[in-house]
Amino acid sequence: MNIIQCKICKKPFHSVGSKICSDCLQRIDKDFFIVRDYIYDNQGADIDTVSEATGVEKFIILHLLKEGRLELATPGGAGGTMLNCEVCKKPIITGRMCEGCKSKVSETIQKSVEGGKPPAQNKKQDASKPTNKMHTRYDKQ
Ligand SMILES: [Zn+2]
Ligand SMILES: [Zn+2]
Numbered sequence: 001m002n003i004i005q006c007k008i009c010k011k012p013f014h015s016v017g018s019k020i021c022s023d024c025l026q027r028i029d030k031d032f033f034i035v036r037d038y039i040y041d042n043q044g045a046d047i048d049t050v051s052e053a054t055g056v057e058k059f060i061i062l063h064l065l066k067e068g069r070l071e072l073a074t075p076g077g078a079g080g081t082m083l084n085c086e087v088c089k090k091p092i093i094t095g096r097m098c099e100g101c102k103s104k105v106s107e108t109i110q111k112s113v114e115g116g117k118p119p120a121q122n123k124k125q126d127a128s129k130p131t132n133k134m135h136t137r138y139d140k141q
Contacts, residue, residue, distance in 0.1 A: 008060070031056040032064055039070070046078050068095045 003012050006021040008028070013021040020028070034054045039045060042053070051058045064070040065083050076082055076091020084091055085098040087105075092098050097105065 008063070028060060028063065031060050032069055035061060035064065035070065044073050047082060065094055066096050070094065 002015045004015045004019065005012055006024055007019045008024040009021065011021060018025065031054075035050060035056050038050055038054050042050075045053070047058055047061055050056070051061060061070065062083070065072065071094040072083055073093075074080075074091075075093050076084060080091040082091075083093070085101055086096045087101040088098060090098045090100075095102075
């Protein structure tokens with residue numbers, strides 16, 4: 001187990017892979033329903049309005065967008081800078097990457113798996129989920 005600083009409240013906590021402590025995860029889950037219900041009744045509201053009306057901080061809303069739990073009405077939101085692809089900086093409506101970069105990344109992962117090298121991005125995930133699964137790269141003769 002690692003002790004890391006929570007991304008939201010900045011408190012140190014024992015991490016089992018998450019960057020956010022369990023208190024904040026619970027709070028974010030609650031905030032998500034508040035924000036989702038508000039947006040449901042107020043389609044097209046911008047992040048500032050949603051944040052003010054619900055009392056949910058903007059960075060929480062942004063976090064939910066990056067997790068893909070909320071979507072913007074237009075790519076990047078007002079001004080096109082609220083949410084951008086982390087690779088090519090293109091405005092996006094949800095998640096961390098645009099469709100183009102997402103498929104490029106999965107291609108890269110595919111290639112490095114084929115080459116026998118584990119992709120760097122997956123290291124953490126692999127470590128937190130140990131499996132005994134085996135597979136062979138050779139076809140049956
Ligand atoms: Zn926290
Ligand atoms: Zn991109």
